[in-house]
Each structure stands twice: as C-alpha cells, then as structure tokens.
Amino acid sequence: xxxxxxxxxxxxxxxxxxxxxxxxxxxxxxxxxxxxxxxxxxxxxxxxxxxxxxxxxxxxxxxxxxxxxxxxxxxxxxxxxxxxxxxxxxxxxxxxxxxxxxxxxxxxxxxxxxxxxxxxxxxxxxxxxxxxxxxxxxxxxxxxxxxxxxxxxxxxxxxxxxxxxxxxxxxxxxxxxxxxxxxxxxxxxxxxxxxxxxxxxxxxxxxxxxxxxxxxxxxxxxxxxxxxxxxxxxxxxxxxxxxxxxxxxxxxxxxxxxxxxxxxxxxxxxxxxxxxxxxxxxxxxxxxxxxxxxxxxxxxxxxxxxxxxxxxxxxx
Numbered sequence: 364x365x366x367x368x369x370x371x372x373x374x375x376x377x378x379x380x381x382x383x384x385x386x387x388x389x390x391x392x393x394x395x396x397x398x399x400x401x402x403x404x405x406x407x408x409x410x411x412x413x414x415x416x417x418x419x420x421x422x423x424x425x426x427x428x429x430x431x432x433x434x435x436x437x438x439x440x441x442x443x444x445x446x447x448x449x450x451x452x453x454x455x456x457x458x459x460x461x462x463x464x465x466x467x468x469x470x471x472x473x474x475x476x477x478x479x480x481x482x483x484x485x486x487x488x489x490x491x492x493x494x495x496x497x498x499x500x501x502x503x504x505x506x507x508x509x510x511x512x513x514x515x516x517x518x519x520x521x522x523x524x525x526x527x528x529x530x531x532x533x534x535x536x537x538x539x540x541x542x543x544x545x546x547x548x549x550x551x552x553x554x555x556x557x558x559x560x561x562x563x564x565x566x567x568x569x570x571x572x573x574x575x576x577x578x579x580x581x582x583x584x585x586x587x588x589x590x591x592x593x594x595x596x597x598x599x600x601x602x603x604x605x606x607x608x609x610x611x612x613x614x615x616x617x618x619x620x621x622x623x624x625x626x627x628x629x630x631x632x633x634x635x636x637x638x639x640x641x642x643x644x645x646x647x648x649x650x651x652x653x654x655x656x657x658x659x660x661x662x663x664x665x666x667x668x669x670x671x672x673x674x675x676x677x678x679x
Contacts, residue, residue: 369599372592379648386645390533393540400543405550406440406453408497410489412462414452414469419479421447428622430472438548442623449483462487500554507561508532515565519572522653527568530646534564534637538630552627560634563609567602567642572650574598579657587655591647606639 406413416422427450428441440453454465466485473480508528515524535557542549574594582590613635617628 369596372596375592375595376588382644383648393537396540396543402549403546405548406455407551411456412454412465413486413488414466415484416450417481417483418448422450426476430476511565520659522655523572523650526646526649530641531561531564533641537637538633541633553630556627556630564638568646595643610635
C-alpha cells in the first residue's frame, strides 16, 4: 500500500555526513547529561513506601495526587489497580521518617478529600530491591542487543548488524539523555518503553536492509550509494503509514493516558521519532561506510562454463 510514489530517488546518502554529525552531537550531549545529571530514578529503583488504599466509590486520582503533593512529596505514583476503587501509591523514602509514619500521614490527607479511604496494605521497598531491578534491566538490555546482532548477522551480513546496533543504541542513549536533562522520572514502565524502542527501531532497519539486498539483485549496474538511496526512497510511503499510525496511538496515550502512562508514552514518542531518523540516516550510512557490497549479500553461484570454474574447457 502506498499513499504516493516518488519517481526519482532522493539522494539521502549525499547528506549522510551532515546528518550523522548532528546525530553525533546529540548523542554526545545525551551522554554528557547522563554523567553530569544522572537519571531521576523512581521508587522501584531507589526504595520507598508502597501503599494500597481502597475507596467505597471510584477514586479521584487527580484529587489524591494533589492531596499527597500538598504534603511535600514531589515524586509520587498514584494509579488504579484491579478496580477503579483500589489505588496503589508509591512514596519515595524520606530520611528520618519511617514507612509507618509516611503511610499514616498520607492516609490522613486522603481522608480529608474522601472519608471512605481505607488502608489495605503498606510495606517498605528497600533500595536493595531497586539495585536488583536495575541489574535485571541492564541484563535485559544486553540480551536484546546481542539478540539483534545475531539475528541481523544471520539474516543479512555482519556489517548490517554493526550498523543497526549502533543506530539502535543511539536511540536508547538519546532517550536516556532527554530523561537526564529534564530530570523526568525513570521508572520500570519507562525501561519497558526503551526496550520496546529497540525492537521497533530494528524493524525499520530490517525493512530498509531487505530492500537494499533486493536492489543489489535487481540493479546490477547501480553503485552502492544509488542502491541505498533507492531503497530508502521506495520505502518512504510504508514508513509514513507505519510510523504515522504508531505515533498517533502513542500521542493519544501521552495526551489522554493520564499521569500513569505519561512518561511511558513520552519515552516511546521520543524513541519512535529518533528511530525513524536513525534507521534512514545512521544505520544505512554506517553500512555504506563499512563498505557493504553486492558480493556481501549475493553469493556467486558457479555455472558450467564459468571462467572461474577449474573444469571449464576440459575435454573428457
């Protein structure tokens, strides 16, 4: 399906150096903010108090967040779980204040807005649990990266695998850089969004790489730059349809999903935008600079009478 068809190939690779210079500057800035400011980790990673509160009627989450914010808590997660009457609250740890004191103070504030608020459960999540979650998250990221490299190396060629993984890590670091610069809360849902962006970005790269391989078979007299430009140009319509629909869905979560989905949708929004950019201008350009050739993707099959055949011209 195509919305439109471009008759002349757009010379993307002619400007590859300029676009990759922009990518490099953005990447280095993201790394700088990650080291200078660091990530603003949520309760799951730093430890804190977990509360379950039940109401006799559907809870007003906005009202509950405002009541808790009035107590001086800036980073509080308030969300429904199970039913609209059940609310899960995550509070950051405060020095000199016990988990019981925190939960009692918060419950009193909630009862002032709704007298039916009832504490069902409270527990303290220690920082050691957060360390374990962080370690597991890094392991998951490493497994995804290794899996992508092996898949692309098996399906295409190692140069494509290297190009794709550099482009995908470029997307991940930039997402983390945004969260470090603006000090947005980095939680488990955001980590899930980062892993989703990895898979999403590699899908676009695979589409372009597959078209490049197909073009090497079809256009035997075209050089590598022309092959890549044609591959990207011929997939633009598909890119607009796929990423446009996905971005609309993610933006709907960002605008109407509430505080619970806000940072999750924000990470996806940034990742999808940079994923499109990196697949076209980073992955394809790096594959070109690594010297991808027709011979890397299409193996020469010797036929009888081939000059390279040692038996050619033999008389029996």
